[in-house]
Amino acid sequence: MTKHDYLKLKSELKDLKVQNSKAASQLIIDLSLIALAIFLSLNQTFFIWLLGQILIFICIWRQFSTLHSCSHNSFFKSHKLNNITGHLCSILSLLPFDDWKKSHIAHHTWVGDRNKDPSLNLPPHNTLNKTSLRLLDICWKLHIPIFSFLVIILKVFNKKKSVRDKSSSSVSLSAVFLISVHLILILVLKSIYIKLFLLPFFLYLFTSDFLIISQHNLMESNSIDKSKFPLPVWSHQRVTKDLIFPKGVGKYVLLNFDQHNLHHIFPYIPHYHLNKINLEGYNIGKKEYWLTWLKKVHALPGHKVYLE
Numbered sequence: 001m002t003k004h005d006y007l008k009l010k011s012e013l014k015d016l017k018v019q020n021s022k023a024a025s026q027l028i029i030d031l032s033l034i035a036l037a038i039f040l041s042l043n044q045t046f047f048i049w050l051l052g053q054i055l056i057f058i059c060i061w062r063q064f065s066t067l068h069s070c071s072h073n074s075f076f077k078s079h080k081l082n083n084i085t086g087h088l089c090s091i092l093s094l095l096p097f098d099d100w101k102k103s104h105i106a107h108h109t110w111v112g113d114r115n116k117d118p119s120l121n122l123p124p125h126n127t128l129n130k131t132s133l134r135l136l137d138i139c140w141k142l143h144i145p146i147f148s149f150l151v152i153i154l155k156v157f158n159k160k161k162s163v164r165d166k167s168s169s170s171v172s173l174s175a176v177f178l179i180s181v182h183l184i185l186i187l188v189l190k191s192i193y194i195k196l197f198l199l200p201f202f203l204y205l206f207t208s209d210f211l212i213i214s215q216h217n218l219m220e221s222n223s224i225d226k227s228k229f230p231l232p233v234w235s236h237q238r239v240t241k242d243l244i245f246p247k248g249v250g251k252y253v254l255l256n257f258d259q260h261n262l263h264h265i266f267p268y269i270p271h272y273h274l275n276k277i278n279l280e281g282y283n284i285g286k287k288e289y290w291l292t293w294l295k296k297v298h299a300l301p302g303h304k305v306y307l308e
Contacts, residue, residue, distance in 0.1 A: 001284055006234035006265065009282055013266060016273040023076045026066070026255075026272065027085070034059050034092075041196050049195075056200040058253050061207075064093035065255035065271055071101035074270045087174065091181050094201070096174035108267055112221040112239030113229040119216055133303040140302025145205035147213060147306055214243050214293055215260050218300075218308055236264040237285030244289045251275055261285035 001009075037059055040052025069075040070086035086097040103118040110116035139146040186193050219239045224231075231238065242261050250258040256274040257263075261284045263274065297305050 001234045001237055001265070001282065003232070003234050005282055009279075010266070013269065013277060016269050016276070018074055018077050018270050019272075020076055020078075020081075022270070022272050023081075023085075030059065030062055030066070033062070038196060042192070053199045056196065057203045060092045060200055060204045061253050061257075062255055063089040063091075064095070064204075064208075065257045067093050067095065067097060067100070068104070068257060069271045070097070071104050072267050074268050087177060090174065090178050094178070094204075096172055096178050098174040099172050108264065109230050111216070111236055111264065112219070112224060112231055113226070114221060115226075116229070117216075117221075119212075128303070133301075136306050137302040140298070140305055143206060143209075145202075145209040147209045148205040210294055210297075211243065213297075213305060214288075214290075215241055217305060218297065233265050233267075237261055237283075240264050240285055242285065242287040243293055244287055261287075 033055060037052050037055035040048050041056060043049050043052065066075060067086050067089035070082040070089065073079055073082045075085060076082050083097070086101065090097045090100075107117055107119045111119075136146065138144075189196070216239060219241065221239045224238065228235075240261050243258060245254070245258050250256060256271045259271075259274040262277065262279070263269075263271075265284060269277075
């Protein structure tokens, strides 16, 4: 996309603003879906329980997409409401809100820069020993979602104090909130906690593994001159990609989180508006059908997929 096309499209989309009514409506729907999912998951009949588990899994992705919008302050108009909603959504999405927000905003600023982009700043494969590389290869081959764990541990919890951020600490209040909620749920629910959440959390980590990888890994970031960073938003398409899912999945499960290229160009547009945008005549970046991409990259060694 050229700067001219970017400015033209930006002008066309100027009316797509945050709407409290749409945000509130979505929250009501989500709370209703979560209540129904828990009710079904407590049933003793296997197929009803399984239906509830699938619904909890869908709710987790919807909560993540909402948390993602809250991190851009593009869900509610109020920063306070975005902050409260983001923390509540963190319970199911398993991401401490404040930590993930800081990491994600830095990602948008430095996307593609392997030294500064938190989503890419993993150890180069030539710095890891053979055992570590072999472990990554095995996890990728067996569909073990290790990358999602790496993102959470290395990019969220591994905080370092800096001169600019004197408030930083090893564990944030958001992380304490998230951990405390789940500890309380475990203590209160005991084995019911496993019945309700073990399978949905695994499916969430499993699917987020390849979805997160698809968006920025195996792109041309290594070939871009370091002096070009940070990239202007109309050039983000060089280091971003969309996976194409069935329409219902993108709209109702991911809440348009699959519109990744568009989001990088206009991060301030709420997710509930993204599927309304007519992009005819605009080239906003690479797209690939999800199953085609998965088959292609699954033939590669895991360490190459994870670290490049």
